[in-house]
Amino acid sequence: MEIVLLAGNSVKNKIWIEAVEKTVQSLFDQTQILYYEHWKLEQKDALIDIKKETEKLVKLINKNQRVYIFAKSVGCLVALTAIRDQKIMPKGCCFVGLPVNWSRANNIPIVHLLEKYSVPTIFLQKTQDPAIGCKELKVLLKEQEVKNDSVIEVPGNNHEYDDMQQIYKAIEQMMQIND
Numbered sequence: 001m002e003i004v005l006l007a008g009n010s011v012k013n014k015i016w017i018e019a020v021e022k023t024v025q026s027l028f029d030q031t032q033i034l035y036y037e038h039w040k041l042e043q044k045d046a047l048i049d050i051k052k053e054t055e056k057l058v059k060l061i062n063k064n065q066r067v068y069i070f071a072k073s074v075g076c077l078v079a080l081t082a083i084r085d086q087k088i089m090p091k092g093c094c095f096v097g098l099p100v101n102w103s104r105a106n107n108i109p110i111v112h113l114l115e116k117y118s119v120p121t122i123f124l125q126k127t128q129d130p131a132i133g134c135k136e137l138k139v140l141l142k143e144q145e146v147k148n149d150s151v152i153e154v155p156g157n158n159h160e161y162d163d164m165q166q167i168y169k170a171i172e173q174m175m176q177i178n179d
Contacts, residue, residue: 006075
């Protein structure tokens with residue numbers, strides 16, 4: 001089995017996603033990180049080109065239906081876009097720190113991306129994540145009629161997800177809902 005890993009927008013997430021890969025690689029035959037083009041600029045405020053990164057994700061997965069996706073923040077938007085456009089159909093997803101408020105601020109239709117979403121997915125969200133708190137996320141998922149989801153609430157009031165053991169457990173749980 002294979003997992004594709006997508007990080008958040010900031011170039012500082014490159015080191016973080018590589019740490020995630022090291023943490024979970026024992027669970028998979030293959031791990032791949034989607035490295036974003038705007039990271040090459042090494043500018044603190046550079047923004048992702050979701051369309052370009054979605055195209056790269058589709059090519060990377062290449063119709064592999066056995067693949068899992070792990071994504072944090074803006075990486076969730078890349079995966080959701082590819083799934084919504086029916087270009088990929090992963091076996092399961094683990095989304096960490098879903099960036100609802102960031103999406104709204106940047107005119108990205110996250111509500112449309114979530115509407116009737118049904119890929120088996122674990123959402124790992126902090127209680128008071130500034131991107132959206134866990135309680136509000138649960139309401140949003142219900143309003144959008146999301147199916148096959150499980151929300152894991154973790155304490156905290158920031159958008160940092162540095163507990164690798166927590167991430168490992170969430171990915172294990174994602175794999176179990178598909179067995």
